[in-house]
Amino acid sequence: MQNMPKWLNDAIFYQVYPQSFCDSNGDGVGDFNGLISKLDYIKQTGFNALWINPCFVSPFKDAGYDVQDYFKIAPRYGTNEDAYRLFDEAHKRGIHVLLDLVPGHTSDKCRWFKQSAKPERNRYSDRYIWTNSGWARPEGYNWVTGNADRDGTYMLNFFLNQPALNYGFNNITDQSWQISYKDKRVKPTLNAMMRVMRFWLDHGADGFRVDMADSLVKNDPEKTATASLWRKVRKMLNAHYPEAVLVSEWCNAPVAINKAGFHCDFLLHHNDKLTDYAFYRHDETGVSTAYFCKIAHVSAYNMLRRYSEELQSTKNNGYICVISGNHDVIRLSSFLDESERKLAFVFLLTLPGAPFIYYGDEIGMRYIPQRSKEGGFHRTGSRTPMQWNREEPNCGFSTAPASKLYLDVDRDPDSPCVEQQMKDGASLWSLVHSLTVLRHAHADLQADGEFSVVECSDGGVLCYRRGEHTFVLFNPTDTEQVSTVCIGKKLFELGGVAEKNGVTTLAPQTAVIFEK
Numbered sequence: 001m002q003n004m005p006k007w008l009n010d011a012i013f014y015q016v017y018p019q020s021f022c023d024s025n026g027d028g029v030g031d032f033n034g035l036i037s038k039l040d041y042i043k044q045t046g047f048n049a050l051w052i053n054p055c056f057v058s059p060f061k062d063a064g065y066d067v068q069d070y071f072k073i074a075p076r077y078g079t080n081e082d083a084y085r086l087f088d089e090a091h092k093r094g095i096h097v098l099l100d101l102v103p104g105h106t107s108d109k110c111r112w113f114k115q116s117a118k119p120e121r122n123r124y125s126d127r128y129i130w131t132n133s134g135w136a137r138p139e140g141y142n143w144v145t146g147n148a149d150r151d152g153t154y155m156l157n158f159f160l161n162q163p164a165l166n167y168g169f170n171n172i173t174d175q176s177w178q179i180s181y182k183d184k185r186v187k188p189t190l191n192a193m194m195r196v197m198r199f200w201l202d203h204g205a206d207g208f209r210v211d212m213a214d215s216l217v218k219n220d221p222e223k224t225a226t227a228s229l230w231r232k233v234r235k236m237l238n239a240h241y242p243e244a245v246l247v248s249e250w251c252n253a254p255v256a257i258n259k260a261g262f263h264c265d266f267l268l269h270h271n272d273k274l275t276d277y278a279f280y281r282h283d284e285t286g287v288s289t290a291y292f293c294k295i296a297h298v299s300a301y302n303m304l305r306r307y308s309e310e311l312q313s314t315k316n317n318g319y320i321c322v323i324s325g326n327h328d329v330i331r332l333s334s335f336l337d338e339s340e341r342k343l344a345f346v347f348l349l350t351l352p353g354a355p356f357i358y359y360g361d362e363i364g365m366r367y368i369p370q371r372s373k374e375g376g377f378h379r380t381g382s383r384t385p386m387q388w389n390r391e392e393p394n395c396g397f398s399t400a401p402a403s404k405l406y407l408d409v410d411r412d413p414d415s416p417c418v419e420q421q422m423k424d425g426a427s428l429w430s431l432v433h434s435l436t437v438l439r440h441a442h443a444d445l446q447a448d449g450e451f452s453v454v455e456c457s458d459g460g461v462l463c464y465r466r467g468e469h470t471f472v473l474f475n476p477t478d479t480e481q482v483s484t485v486c487i488g489k490k491l492f493e494l495g496g497v498a499e500k501n502g503v504t505t506l507a508p509q510t511a512v513i514f515e516k
Contacts (some may be wrong), residue, residue: 005207005243007049007096008263008319009447012349012436013356014047017327018055018077019063019406020385021359023398028405030385030397032078032086039093041418045362045429046436049096049354051209051247053327055083059109061161062375063327063383064100065211066107070196080203087204096206098247103193104215105157105164108147112192113163117148126185127192129155129166129218132177141218152177157215159375165189167229170220181217181225190229194236207245213262214250223252227260234261247321253310257318264319264354267307269329275322277303279335279344291460292336292344294478294509300462304453311352311451319353319447324361331360331367331382338364339509342431342494343476346511349435350472352451360386362432363416370407385409389419431494438492438513444470445513455485461506469515473497475506482506488516 022034032055042050054064057072064074073083090097106113115124130152137143142156144163157164167189168181179186197208217225230246237244247264250256251273256265269275281290289296291303311320324345325332336344341364348355367381376383384407388396395409395417402408409415421429439445444467454471455463463473463485471488475481475495483504487497495510506512 002316003238003242004263004318005245007206007243008245008354010440011049011096011354011447012047012439013049013051013098013321013354014042014045015051015053015323015326015356015358017053017359017383020383020397022386022388023400023406026399027076028398028400029076030406031076032073032082036082036086036089039089039095043093043095045433046440047357048094048440049098049206050090051098051356052100054100054102054211059107059161060374061107062159063373065102065375066105066109066159066162067102068107068109069111071199084203087206091204096245097204098207098209098245099200099205100211101193101197101208102211103165104212105162108161108163117150117154119149119151123188126166126179127189128163130177136177138174155218157212164218165193165216167216167218168225169218170225173219178219181220181229190232194233197233197237198240201241201244206243207247207263209247209249210262211249213248213256213260214252223255224259227255230260230262253318253320254313257314257320262318264321266356267320267322268326272306274303274307278347279332288335290335291462292340292347292476294340294476297460297477297479299458299460300456300474304456304462308451308453321353321356322348322351323356323358324348325358325382326356327358327383328379329358329382330378331358331365333361333364334367338428340476341428343474343509343511345428345432345435346472346492346494346513347474349432349439350445350466350513352447352449352466354447357432358382360416362429363387363418363421364428365416366410366412368408368410373407380407383407387415387417390415390417391419434492442467442470442491444468444515455483457481457483471514471516473506473510473512473514475508475510478508480505480507486516487512488514490514 019030021030022038023030024033055077056067057069057074058064073080112124112127116128134151143153145153155164166186168186169178172178246262248256248262250265251268253265256262267275278291282288368384370380373380385397421427449467452465459481460477461481461483465471492513496507498505
């Protein structure tokens with residue numbers, strides 16, 4: 001692939017929510033020194049790339065997605081020097097690190113916004129989107145009135161405390177205050193964001209996962225103007241940081257990759273996307289119709305139809321990345337039981353692109369309902385502390401009293417924990433580990449290996465080829481199924497396969513990876 005960092009082809013990403021991963025100083029909040037102490041675990045499990053949720057100075061009204069200072073690590077995580085040491089220690093272990101970049105908005109506590117809100121014109125006056133009257137509340141976006149001395153209302157990008165940065169408008173409907181994205185007055189906004197990127201890349205970061213990547217230019221329904229700005233970013237990276245990676249939260253790979261120039265695009269749990277059909281989909285009564293639900297007995301056709309089209313359209317341009325979940329999604333364990341999740345991980349770790357595994361999913365951490373924390377609302381239950389050892393206080397996350405924890409851990413006596421699962425050869429962790437080892441060892445299974453569907457039956461049997469010689473075959477159902485595919489040299493088997501007289505019989509909930 002043209003201008004594609006070579007390391008990305010073999011990357012298996014692990015998403016770390018830093019405040020919930022490992023607390024090194026007993027204050028109840030995870031930190032960078034705690035994360036550094038767990039790098040060996042991350043490496044051992046088979047993950048060789050990290051995505052770290054926002055870690056910059058913030059009032060934490062949206063868990064760090066309300067950035068106050070892009071150039072400084074939030075004190076609860078440590079210092080800038082701790083971040084630089086994290087990059088260095090990760091690199092020693094062959095692990096690349098992506099930071100979470102939030103380019104569409106800042107906190108209203110950000111120095112840029114405070115300057116922009118002043119009535120006197122200054123260099124930041126056009127850094128955010130303002131109308132020209134304190135009484136104006138145009139339709140189409142959310143606006144805040146009366147929160148500044150400046151005579152104008154300002155646009156929000158998401159929450160109430162997240163004013164939208166001004167990258168301009170594509171379709172101008174009110175010349176008196178809307179600025180074209182080509183206007184020189186908005187160019188400093190993109191320049192400032194690229195300055196942020198260069199700062200962290202110069203200090204050892206390996207790239208960025210970009211939050212709400214499609215939200216930059218307003219009145220841009222086809223995202224052509226927004227894409228043009230990201231192409232400028234990609235041009236800068238290609239010229240000065242050719243090994244740096246851009247991953248978009250866009251969930252529209254043909255636009256994000258082909259038009260905007262991202263190296264990768266996430267497949268979120270949106271309706272009609274692969275992850276929805278694979279893991280989350282249910283009918284109006286709440287009964288699961290997801291492909292990996294063993295009682296669903298659905299064809300993989302709908303799951304793969306749009307995915308295959310987008311995969312073909314982005315071929316040789318970038319990677320579509322499938323995720324096990326993230327901080328915005330109810331955990332996978334709420335939708336699939338352990339036997340179903342094991343097959344789901346075979347799927348996740350044998351698809352093209354770079355897979356992203358959310359911390360704790362590799363041990364089957366549960367969704368634990370909690371009171372909303374830092375704008376999490378229902379998502380808060382997916383952000384609970386990592387569970388390291390059932391025998392230690394707070395499952396090994398922190399020595400702090402339970403009342404001081406960022407969020408509470410799973411207090412069930414049988415809560416899934418790392419140490420217990422690493423000792424159990426039949427655990428979910430052991431299966432994930434065996435799959436990451438297999439993927440690293442076989443080029444066919446890595447990001448750029450070819451993908452083609454060989455069999456997709458009404459009964460649920462699915463077989464696809466990866467690369468030249470490797471095949472992955474599934475029967476996710478709770479009944480025996482028959483396949484037309486002949487098995488070659490087995491590389492991995494879960495469940496059971498029998499061949500007789502040219503007929504391949506798959507036991508319930510079977511997955512097999514083989515070469516021929």
